[in-house]
Amino acid sequence: MNILKNKKFSLTHILIFSLFAAIITYFITNFFDSKQSTQQLASTSGTCRVDVKRLNGLKYIKPIMFEDDECEADNLADLKLKISQIIDRYKANNDAVTASFYLRKCDNSEWTSLNDNEKFRPASLLKIPVLMTILKMNEDNPGFLNKKLKFEKSFDVSKNVAFRSKGIELGKSYTVKELLTYMIKFSDNNATLLLENNMRIDVFQKIFEDFGLPAFNPKDKYFISAKEYSFFMSAIYNAAYLTIKDSEFAAELLTESDFKDGIVKGLPSNIPVAHKFGEAGNMIDKELHESGIVYLDHGPYLLTIMTKGRDNQKLSNLIADISQAVYLEMRNNEASTM
Secondary structure: OHHHHHHHHHHHHHHHHHHHHHHHHHHHHHHHHHHHHHHHHHHHOOOOOEEEEEOOOOOOOOOEEEEEEOOOOHHHHHHHHHHHHHHHHHHHOOOOOEEEEEEEEOOOOOEEEEOOOOOEOOHHHHHHHHHHHHHHHHHHOOOHHHOEEEOOOOOOOOOOOOOOOOOOOOOOEEEHHHHHHHHHHOOOHHHHHHHHOOOOHHHHHHHHHHOOOOOOOOOOOOOEOHHHHHHHHHHHHOOOOOOHHHHHHHHHHHOOOOOOOOOHHHOOOOOOEEEEEEEEEOOOOEEEEEEEEEOOOOOOEEEEEEEEEOOHHHHHHHHHHHHHHHHHHHHHHHHHHO
Protein backbone atom coordinates (compact mmCIF):
# COMPACT_ATOMS: atom_id res chain seq x y z
CA MET A 1 0.00 0.00 0.00
CA ASN A 2 2.79 2.46 0.90
CA ILE A 3 4.69 1.66 -2.30
CA LEU A 4 1.55 2.24 -4.42
CA LYS A 5 0.88 5.52 -2.64
CA ASN A 6 4.45 6.63 -3.28
CA LYS A 7 4.18 5.74 -6.97
CA LYS A 8 0.92 7.66 -7.28
CA PHE A 9 2.48 10.54 -5.46
CA SER A 10 5.50 10.58 -7.80
CA LEU A 11 3.41 10.35 -10.94
CA THR A 12 1.16 13.14 -9.77
CA HIS A 13 4.14 15.42 -9.10
CA ILE A 14 5.70 14.56 -12.44
CA LEU A 15 2.47 15.45 -14.26
CA ILE A 16 2.14 18.72 -12.34
CA PHE A 17 5.80 19.58 -12.97
CA SER A 18 5.48 18.79 -16.70
CA LEU A 19 2.37 20.95 -17.00
CA PHE A 20 4.06 23.78 -15.14
CA ALA A 21 7.18 23.53 -17.36
CA ALA A 22 5.02 23.58 -20.50
CA ILE A 23 3.25 26.73 -19.31
CA ILE A 24 6.58 28.44 -18.52
CA THR A 25 8.03 27.46 -21.91
CA TYR A 26 4.96 28.80 -23.68
CA PHE A 27 5.14 32.18 -21.99
CA ILE A 28 8.92 32.53 -22.46
CA THR A 29 8.68 31.62 -26.13
CA ASN A 30 5.84 34.03 -26.74
CA PHE A 31 7.60 36.76 -24.78
CA PHE A 32 10.76 36.63 -26.90
CA ASP A 33 8.78 36.22 -30.10
CA SER A 34 6.76 39.26 -29.14
CA LYS A 35 9.90 41.23 -28.21
CA GLN A 36 11.61 40.31 -31.46
CA SER A 37 8.53 41.30 -33.44
CA THR A 38 8.42 44.60 -31.56
CA GLN A 39 12.09 45.27 -32.36
CA GLN A 40 11.56 44.42 -36.00
CA LEU A 41 8.51 46.66 -36.07
CA ALA A 42 10.47 49.47 -34.45
CA SER A 43 13.27 49.19 -37.01
CA THR A 44 10.87 49.17 -39.95
CA SER A 45 8.40 51.70 -38.65
CA GLY A 46 10.97 54.52 -38.58
CA THR A 47 11.74 54.79 -34.85
CA CYS A 48 15.23 55.90 -35.88
CA ARG A 49 14.67 57.71 -39.15
CA VAL A 50 17.29 58.57 -41.73
CA ASP A 51 17.62 62.31 -42.27
CA VAL A 52 18.25 62.84 -46.00
CA LYS A 53 19.58 66.21 -47.13
CA ARG A 54 18.91 66.95 -50.79
CA LEU A 55 20.10 69.75 -53.03
CA ASN A 56 17.27 72.09 -54.00
CA GLY A 57 17.02 74.63 -56.79
CA LEU A 58 17.10 72.28 -59.76
CA LYS A 59 14.08 71.79 -61.98
CA TYR A 60 13.80 68.03 -62.41
CA ILE A 61 16.13 66.43 -59.88
CA LYS A 62 17.02 66.72 -56.17
CA PRO A 63 20.43 65.07 -55.68
CA ILE A 64 21.20 63.49 -52.30
CA MET A 65 23.95 65.45 -50.55
CA PHE A 66 24.30 63.21 -47.50
CA GLU A 67 22.31 61.03 -45.14
CA ASP A 68 22.32 60.84 -41.35
CA ASP A 69 20.64 58.45 -38.96
CA GLU A 70 18.71 60.47 -36.40
CA CYS A 71 19.89 58.14 -33.62
CA GLU A 72 23.40 58.01 -32.19
CA ALA A 73 25.29 54.75 -32.55
CA ASP A 74 25.05 52.55 -29.44
CA ASN A 75 28.55 51.17 -30.01
CA LEU A 76 30.01 54.68 -29.60
CA ALA A 77 28.39 55.29 -26.21
CA ASP A 78 31.48 54.27 -24.22
CA LEU A 79 33.67 56.57 -26.30
CA LYS A 80 31.23 59.44 -25.77
CA LEU A 81 31.48 58.87 -22.01
CA LYS A 82 35.29 58.93 -22.17
CA ILE A 83 35.27 62.21 -24.07
CA SER A 84 32.75 63.68 -21.64
CA GLN A 85 35.10 62.77 -18.79
CA ILE A 86 38.05 64.39 -20.58
CA ILE A 87 36.07 67.62 -21.03
CA ASP A 88 34.89 67.54 -17.40
CA ARG A 89 38.50 67.19 -16.24
CA TYR A 90 39.55 70.26 -18.21
CA LYS A 91 36.58 72.21 -16.88
CA ALA A 92 37.34 71.17 -13.30
CA ASN A 93 40.89 72.51 -13.73
CA ASN A 94 39.54 75.74 -15.28
CA ASP A 95 41.36 74.88 -18.51
CA ALA A 96 38.09 75.02 -20.49
CA VAL A 97 34.69 76.61 -20.05
CA THR A 98 32.82 74.29 -22.38
CA ALA A 99 33.41 72.02 -25.36
CA SER A 100 31.43 70.12 -27.96
CA PHE A 101 32.27 67.40 -30.44
CA TYR A 102 30.75 65.52 -33.35
CA LEU A 103 32.13 62.20 -34.59
CA ARG A 104 31.02 60.27 -37.65
CA LYS A 105 32.39 57.20 -39.36
CA CYS A 106 32.77 58.29 -42.97
CA ASP A 107 31.84 55.02 -44.63
CA ASN A 108 28.62 54.39 -42.73
CA SER A 109 26.04 56.40 -40.82
CA GLU A 110 27.30 55.74 -37.28
CA TRP A 111 27.83 58.91 -35.28
CA THR A 112 27.81 60.40 -31.82
CA SER A 113 28.09 63.91 -30.39
CA LEU A 114 28.16 65.89 -27.18
CA ASN A 115 26.58 69.28 -26.37
CA ASP A 116 24.66 69.43 -29.66
CA ASN A 117 22.93 72.67 -28.73
CA GLU A 118 26.14 74.57 -28.00
CA LYS A 119 26.88 77.22 -30.64
CA PHE A 120 30.28 78.72 -31.40
CA ARG A 121 31.79 81.42 -33.61
CA PRO A 122 33.37 79.52 -36.50
CA ALA A 123 36.10 82.11 -37.19
CA SER A 124 38.64 80.66 -39.65
CA LEU A 125 36.51 77.55 -40.09
CA LEU A 126 34.53 79.74 -42.49
CA LYS A 127 37.47 79.45 -44.86
CA ILE A 128 36.08 76.06 -45.91
CA PRO A 129 32.84 77.51 -47.36
CA VAL A 130 35.00 80.27 -48.93
CA LEU A 131 37.08 77.51 -50.57
CA MET A 132 33.90 75.82 -51.78
CA THR A 133 32.56 79.12 -53.12
CA ILE A 134 35.71 79.79 -55.16
CA LEU A 135 35.63 76.27 -56.58
CA LYS A 136 31.94 76.70 -57.47
CA MET A 137 32.78 79.95 -59.24
CA ASN A 138 35.50 78.16 -61.19
CA GLU A 139 32.91 75.58 -62.29
CA ASP A 140 30.85 78.39 -63.81
CA ASN A 141 33.89 80.24 -65.18
CA PRO A 142 36.67 77.76 -66.01
CA GLY A 143 40.07 79.37 -65.61
CA PHE A 144 39.05 81.56 -62.66
CA LEU A 145 41.61 79.75 -60.47
CA ASN A 146 44.36 81.05 -62.76
CA LYS A 147 43.27 84.68 -62.46
CA LYS A 148 45.95 86.87 -60.85
CA LEU A 149 45.13 89.20 -57.98
CA LYS A 150 47.54 91.80 -56.61
CA PHE A 151 47.92 92.31 -52.88
CA GLU A 152 48.08 96.09 -52.96
CA LYS A 153 46.84 97.06 -49.52
CA SER A 154 47.06 95.22 -46.22
CA PHE A 155 43.69 94.46 -44.67
CA ASP A 156 42.78 95.19 -41.08
CA VAL A 157 43.19 91.72 -39.64
CA SER A 158 44.27 92.79 -36.16
CA LYS A 159 43.08 89.81 -34.17
CA ASN A 160 44.36 88.12 -31.06
CA VAL A 161 45.77 85.23 -33.06
CA ALA A 162 47.70 82.62 -31.10
CA PHE A 163 48.69 80.38 -34.01
CA ARG A 164 50.46 82.25 -36.81
CA SER A 165 52.03 80.99 -40.02
CA LYS A 166 53.08 82.26 -43.45
CA GLY A 167 51.22 84.99 -45.30
CA ILE A 168 51.11 86.71 -48.68
CA GLU A 169 53.45 89.67 -49.26
CA LEU A 170 52.36 93.22 -49.96
CA GLY A 171 52.87 94.33 -53.55
CA LYS A 172 52.97 90.82 -55.01
CA SER A 173 50.44 89.15 -57.32
CA TYR A 174 49.03 85.68 -56.76
CA THR A 175 46.73 83.40 -58.70
CA VAL A 176 43.41 82.55 -57.08
CA LYS A 177 44.68 78.98 -56.68
CA GLU A 178 47.79 80.20 -54.86
CA LEU A 179 45.64 82.32 -52.57
CA LEU A 180 43.54 79.24 -51.75
CA THR A 181 46.74 77.50 -50.68
CA TYR A 182 47.70 80.37 -48.37
CA MET A 183 44.16 80.48 -46.98
CA ILE A 184 43.89 76.76 -46.20
CA LYS A 185 47.48 75.62 -45.64
CA PHE A 186 48.60 78.64 -43.61
CA SER A 187 45.18 80.08 -42.59
CA ASP A 188 46.32 83.48 -43.90
CA ASN A 189 43.66 86.13 -43.28
CA ASN A 190 45.02 88.56 -45.90
CA ALA A 191 44.78 85.89 -48.60
CA THR A 192 41.25 85.12 -47.41
CA LEU A 193 40.11 88.75 -47.54
CA LEU A 194 41.64 89.22 -50.98
CA LEU A 195 39.65 86.20 -52.15
CA GLU A 196 36.48 87.41 -50.43
CA ASN A 197 36.77 90.75 -52.24
CA ASN A 198 36.64 88.82 -55.51
CA MET A 199 34.04 86.28 -54.38
CA ARG A 200 30.35 86.21 -55.22
CA ILE A 201 28.57 86.58 -51.89
CA ASP A 202 25.38 85.06 -53.32
CA VAL A 203 27.23 81.82 -54.11
CA PHE A 204 28.70 81.82 -50.59
CA GLN A 205 25.32 82.38 -48.95
CA LYS A 206 23.66 79.72 -51.10
CA ILE A 207 26.01 77.08 -49.67
CA PHE A 208 24.51 77.66 -46.21
CA GLU A 209 21.01 77.55 -47.67
CA ASP A 210 21.75 74.33 -49.58
CA PHE A 211 23.08 72.69 -46.42
CA GLY A 212 20.01 73.68 -44.42
CA LEU A 213 22.04 75.97 -42.16
CA PRO A 214 20.95 79.35 -40.78
CA ALA A 215 21.35 82.13 -43.34
CA PHE A 216 24.72 83.85 -43.35
CA ASN A 217 24.76 87.63 -43.07
CA PRO A 218 28.26 89.16 -43.19
CA LYS A 219 27.04 92.08 -41.06
CA ASP A 220 25.97 89.82 -38.18
CA LYS A 221 27.90 87.48 -35.93
CA TYR A 222 27.45 83.89 -37.00
CA PHE A 223 27.19 80.90 -34.69
CA ILE A 224 27.25 77.22 -35.55
CA SER A 225 27.35 73.85 -33.76
CA ALA A 226 29.96 71.14 -34.20
CA LYS A 227 27.47 68.88 -35.95
CA GLU A 228 26.27 71.62 -38.29
CA TYR A 229 29.80 72.57 -39.27
CA SER A 230 30.58 68.94 -40.05
CA PHE A 231 28.22 69.16 -43.04
CA PHE A 232 30.95 71.05 -44.95
CA MET A 233 33.61 68.41 -44.34
CA SER A 234 31.18 65.58 -45.04
CA ALA A 235 30.20 67.16 -48.36
CA ILE A 236 33.86 67.34 -49.40
CA TYR A 237 34.52 63.72 -48.46
CA ASN A 238 31.39 62.50 -50.27
CA ALA A 239 31.90 64.80 -53.30
CA ALA A 240 28.26 65.69 -52.63
CA TYR A 241 28.40 69.39 -53.51
CA LEU A 242 31.49 70.05 -55.59
CA THR A 243 32.61 68.01 -58.57
CA ILE A 244 34.68 64.91 -57.85
CA LYS A 245 37.79 66.69 -59.16
CA ASP A 246 37.21 69.78 -57.00
CA SER A 247 36.33 67.70 -53.93
CA GLU A 248 39.60 65.78 -54.32
CA PHE A 249 41.50 69.06 -54.71
CA ALA A 250 39.85 70.52 -51.60
CA ALA A 251 40.54 67.42 -49.48
CA GLU A 252 44.16 67.22 -50.65
CA LEU A 253 44.68 70.91 -49.87
CA LEU A 254 43.26 70.39 -46.39
CA THR A 255 45.79 67.60 -45.74
CA GLU A 256 48.52 70.24 -46.20
CA SER A 257 47.34 72.42 -43.30
CA ASP A 258 50.36 73.24 -41.15
CA PHE A 259 48.38 73.47 -37.90
CA LYS A 260 49.73 70.65 -35.72
CA ASP A 261 48.52 71.59 -32.23
CA GLY A 262 45.09 69.97 -32.23
CA ILE A 263 43.63 66.88 -33.90
CA VAL A 264 46.95 65.98 -35.55
CA LYS A 265 48.84 66.22 -32.26
CA GLY A 266 46.77 63.35 -30.88
CA LEU A 267 47.59 61.03 -33.79
CA PRO A 268 50.57 59.05 -35.11
CA SER A 269 52.51 61.12 -37.65
CA ASN A 270 51.88 58.72 -40.54
CA ILE A 271 48.07 59.19 -40.61
CA PRO A 272 46.82 61.72 -43.20
CA VAL A 273 44.30 64.27 -41.94
CA ALA A 274 42.30 66.78 -44.00
CA HIS A 275 41.64 69.49 -41.43
CA LYS A 276 41.03 73.15 -40.69
CA PHE A 277 41.20 75.06 -37.41
CA GLY A 278 39.71 78.35 -36.31
CA GLU A 279 40.23 80.65 -33.33
CA ALA A 280 37.96 83.41 -32.12
CA GLY A 281 37.54 85.59 -29.06
CA ASN A 282 39.40 88.39 -27.32
CA MET A 283 42.20 88.82 -24.80
CA ILE A 284 40.16 87.04 -22.13
CA ASP A 285 37.58 84.74 -23.72
CA LYS A 286 38.99 82.32 -26.29
CA GLU A 287 37.47 79.87 -28.72
CA LEU A 288 39.48 77.23 -30.56
CA HIS A 289 37.93 74.75 -32.98
CA GLU A 290 39.04 72.15 -35.45
CA SER A 291 37.34 69.86 -37.93
CA GLY A 292 39.06 67.08 -39.82
CA ILE A 293 38.78 63.83 -41.70
CA VAL A 294 41.19 61.25 -40.28
CA TYR A 295 42.15 58.71 -42.94
CA LEU A 296 42.53 55.67 -40.75
CA ASP A 297 43.03 52.49 -42.80
CA HIS A 298 39.74 50.67 -43.39
CA GLY A 299 37.83 53.27 -41.41
CA PRO A 300 38.20 57.04 -42.03
CA TYR A 301 36.23 59.22 -39.65
CA LEU A 302 35.13 62.84 -39.39
CA LEU A 303 35.77 64.66 -36.12
CA THR A 304 34.77 68.24 -35.25
CA ILE A 305 35.70 69.71 -31.87
CA MET A 306 34.70 73.18 -30.64
CA THR A 307 35.97 74.68 -27.40
CA LYS A 308 35.76 77.77 -25.20
CA GLY A 309 38.16 78.82 -22.47
CA ARG A 310 40.80 81.31 -21.37
CA ASP A 311 43.97 79.83 -22.85
CA ASN A 312 44.33 78.70 -26.46
CA GLN A 313 47.21 76.39 -25.64
CA LYS A 314 45.15 74.51 -23.08
CA LEU A 315 42.24 74.36 -25.52
CA SER A 316 44.54 72.91 -28.18
CA ASN A 317 45.62 70.27 -25.65
CA LEU A 318 41.97 69.45 -25.02
CA ILE A 319 41.41 68.99 -28.75
CA ALA A 320 44.47 66.76 -28.95
CA ASP A 321 43.32 64.63 -25.99
CA ILE A 322 39.87 64.14 -27.53
CA SER A 323 41.46 63.31 -30.86
CA GLN A 324 43.71 60.70 -29.26
CA ALA A 325 40.80 59.08 -27.40
CA VAL A 326 38.80 58.84 -30.63
CA TYR A 327 41.78 57.46 -32.56
CA LEU A 328 42.46 54.72 -30.00
CA GLU A 329 38.80 53.66 -30.05
CA MET A 330 38.62 53.70 -33.85
CA ARG A 331 41.91 51.80 -34.13
CA ASN A 332 40.72 49.12 -31.72
CA ASN A 333 37.44 48.79 -33.62
CA GLU A 334 39.39 48.50 -36.85
CA ALA A 335 41.63 45.78 -35.42
CA SER A 336 38.67 43.76 -34.11
CA THR A 337 37.02 43.67 -37.54
CA MET A 338 40.08 42.56 -39.46
